[in-house]
Amino acid sequence: MSETDQNGSNAKSMTIIVTKGSLDWAYPPFILGTTAAAMGVDVTMFFTFYGLELLKKKLDLQVTALGNAAMKMPLAGMHMSMPNIVNMLPGVDAGATVMMKNLIKKKGVASIEELREAAIEAEIKIIACQMTLDLFEYNKSDLIDGVALGGAATYMEKALKSDINLFI
């Protein structure tokens, strides 16, 4: 039924605008994109601003607890959030990132590397925002291979034809 519809007129489509590049924010777009693709949806992901971090050849994603009012991580048997004055201290962000990465591994959650690989394998269309590349003075060679470049109109054309358009 729908798997062979991949390029047929009945196939559903989805676009995701990816604007954030921290470790926690990397998950929603890649999980939704890869799952949709696995369900026969034609997926396009448009990476802009800090989303470009997720396309770097070597991923070095970080998380911060600073200003993250809802972040309460398991620690010493309870869920704890730290006051911002603690989160500001040198090394605390790096510690939070390590903790999150350990939790991810422990709970059998996929790494972003793995999800990104799955996205490429599923032939999700990946577009990097040309303007952001210029703005932040990145080179296309900093990004993984197979990334198309485009602007807002490129995104808009896809979005107008899609069943689901998400802004993450």
Added chain:
Amino acid sequence: MADKTLDAKGLNCPLPILRAKKTLKDVPAGGTLEVLATDPGSVADFAAFCRTTGNELVESTADNGVYRFLIKHVA
């Protein structure tokens, strides 16, 4: 028995679905894939996956924290 078995125990969303989709490619039309998972969310997920892709969820059972799904690959 099932043509293929996928052990997705210990894996969290979305890995059970992604791995199942990948493994299904190697299951001939009409054949079955058995998936074992420990992620409780996978119960609803596999039902939704099958409804959306047209594959048939032949069985969905649980035994002591391990969920077992039998999926028939409908081409």
